[in-house]
Amino acid sequence: MRATPEIPAVDDLPGLHGAVLSWFDEHARDLPWRGVDASPWSVMVSEFMLQQTPVARVLPVHATWLETWPTPAALAAASTGDAVRAWGRLGYPRRALRLHAAATAIVAEHGGEVPRSYEDLIALPGIGDYTAAAIASFAHGQRHVVLDTNVRRVIARVAAGQELPPRSVTAAERALAASLLPDAPADAATWNVGLMELGALVCSVASPACERCPVLDRCxxxxxxxxxxDGPARVAQTYAGTDRQCRGRLLAVVRDAEGPVALSTLEAAWAIADQRDRCLASLVEDGLLARVGPASYALP
DNA sequence: TAAACGTGGAC
DNA sequence: TGTCCAAGTTT
Structure with missing residues (x-):
């Protein structure tokens, strides 16, 4: 049992809420999954795609995806290979598989409707704490603490006086975020998306535009x-030469091909034999690739 | 808990 | 040019 973490006080919560809500009302980007006519499915698809991927790259893929598969049932009826191909170059293609699996579960267990409760949402593949809270909040207007990288950074700065949040979500951080959440569900939802927008457009990691910040005088x-x-240094992720790069390249070759791809073609795409073989096997293992002949591969 | 997991734009 | 990193989840 740990002592209750100290929660920094914010003296004028209504004022803080008002400043963020007004700013959002004025400056929010007009994103398709935010429209009044956006379906819960549209929100859900956007949340999957936005995991670790910038808005600008999600926009066109999200539009095509919703046209192709307007409902969970439509996606569930497609092959996983079609989903992986439509995912294109968004990165982390296992998200496409998980979105497909989530759609399948929604059809099987929720009558084809995106679940409303956090518990039902987080039970779906590819949905963790952030995404469950985000869908519950943004698609269903519920009151939840939504902790994404933007919200965490803004709260760390405004309320805790730190440049950056801890490496992983702490109890103190969650308690602080909960203490700041507006009471009315609708306000809480707008607060969440407003904080995310503020973090994305103003309170950025490297060069925060404090002169444009609506809560500068409260920060x-x-x-x-x-x-x-002043915390521990963050580990820089390397990419060149990794299995991730190898997997990405191999999958890209198959994704961009018309039909099955010969093993020899894949061999030509990556010089290091043992790494290539290992990655090919892991792609098949993950369900991102299928071996369709003695020496040929295709999307599943 | 830490490491794995893609990709491309910005500085 | 190389580093950083963007609405995280899974194991």
């Missing part, structure tokens, strides 16, 4: 003179 970090992050 603990700004008041403290924007002290640099």
């Amino acid at each position: 603990a970090w700004a008041a403290a003179g924007r002290p640099a992050y």
